[in-house]
Amino acid sequence: MESGGKLIMFLSRHFEEITYALAALLSLFLGMYVIYQFKRRPLGVQVRSYVETAIGSTLIFLLLFGSTLILAIYWANYKSPYIHFDLYDSISRNANWVREDLTIYLVNDNELIALSCDGNHQEVVFTSDEEPIRQFEFSPHGRYILVSTYKKLFMIDTEEKKDWLVDQVQLPGSEEDLKGSISGISWSPGGDRFSYELSRWSNFGSQAKVYIYDINDRSKKSIDSPTRRLGTLYWDLAGENLYYLKQASSELEERQLVYKLKVYRVDLSDLKVHFVDDIMMEEENFSPIHLSLLGIKLYQPERGLTFDRLGNQTVLKSRQGHLIGIDRYNYFFYQGKWFRRRLFRVKRDVDTSKKQTMVNAYGEHVLRQIRWTPSGRYVVMDHSYWGILIMDPRRQKVAQIYPYDVNVYGWFSEI
Incomplete structure (x- = not known):
């Protein structure tokens, strides 16, 4: 059984190379056979014999060897829980084999760290x-980074190597201990302005305001809204207007629940709010497609977000079309051009401090925020025990590049 498992593992790892080699050998065999037949038979008989032999050989190859190989690969990758290597034993402390010019930014408690x-x-x-530090976010062109804690918002200029305070929950000159948060950061397409919401509350009341911050003169202006709270703001592609939506009502029409949303526009020339139109939707969740029906095109950046906010995706595709992910049996897999390879099993951590429910009964995977690098050659992931790891899934090499589990991480890419 052990030798059979090693054979299947070898075939699985080198399936593409073996297939190409067999195709080359078959072509060589057919070529030599044709040359031989042309030397010893009449032309008509030679051609007919060549065709029959080629068809027969191809069918035999496909039906016998091809079928057996495909079944073996299918068993190894989808049925048999065969692990190609042990992750812990394979982790190297040296990643000199990595060839990519990429800076990874990560948060460890109160530090933002740049890592090659x-x-x-x-x-x-x-x-x-x-x-x-709670979060950080890149500007559209990657020069600036906004860093937010629970009560403060900072700006970093990566070119000038400077940083400064943008805003804070605590009022200047006030000794009152206010609680609050800073959220809803949204960059303009040009990267020279952004909007954010600052909320403050105390024992006497609460207040939430949305501001537009101009990086050029480091000034901010507030937006007055006819509604109680603006919510999430969206820039248009021209960077001249901001839009937000408010759910007005929901009603039943012809046995279908319909949601009514009011669309508002913020004119940046005077920061006044104007009502645009109502949108009727069959789903409660808003999509920018709904505004496109009104001829409004929104700016939707994603490359500046840290990966925890983009969510844990079960399958990710590289630029070359290769796939990585964690399957339902908790195996980390890599899929090249042809077949899927299960590389190792991913453990789950059960948080005993939480009440056990059907959702968290099996715990969370110890691998989080898994992402392909922009080149599509390497995979970066955050491990609960071993920190930031980088892997070449094709060559099955993995190294530790940062030894601690981080809060969030990300990078800026023009791609």
Whole structure:
């Protein structure tokens, strides 16, 4: 059984190479056979014999060897829980085999750290003195990074190597201990402005305001809204207007629940709010497609977000079309041009401090925020125990480039 398993593993790892080699051998065999037949038989008989032999050989190859090989690969990758290597034993402390010019930004408590893709260069680019960093977000062109804690918002200029305070929950000159949050950050397409919401509350009441911040003169202006709260704002492609939506009502029409949304526009020339139109939707969740029906095209950046906010995706495709992911049996797999390879089993952590439900009964995977690098050659992931790992799934090489589990991480890519 052990030798059979090794054979199947070998065939699975080198399936593409074996297929190409067999095709080359078959072509060579047919070519030599044709040359031989042309030397010893009349032309008509030679051609007929060649065709019959070629068809017969091809059918035999496809039906016998091809079928057996495909069944073996299918069994190894989809049925038999065969593990190609042990992740822990395979982790190297040296990633000098990585060949990609990429800077990874990660948050460890109150530090924002810039890390090279091979882990050899590390630099603390920002430190929050009072509280942990919650999130960071790149500007559309990658020059600026917004860093938010629970009560403060900072700006980092990566070219000038400077940072400054944009806003905070605490009022200047006030000794009152206010609670609050900063959220809803949205960059303009040009990257020179952004909007954000600052909420404050105390024992006496609460207040939420949305501001437009101009990087050029470091000034902010508030937006007055006829509604109680603006919510999420969306920039248009021209960077001249902001849009937001409010659910007005829901009603039953012909046995179908329909949601009515009011669309508002913020004119950046005077920061006044104007009602645009109503939208009737069959789903409660808003999609930018709904505004496109009104001729409004929104700017929708995703490359500036940290990967935890983009969600844990079960399957990710590289630029070359290769796939990686975690299947329902908790195996990390890699799929090249042809067949899927199960590389190793991914453990789950059960949080015993939480009430056990059907949702969290099996725990969370110890691998999170799995992403292909922009080149599509490597995979970066955050491991609960071993920190940031980088892997070449095709060559089955993996290395640790940062030894601690991080809060969030991400990078900026023009792709």
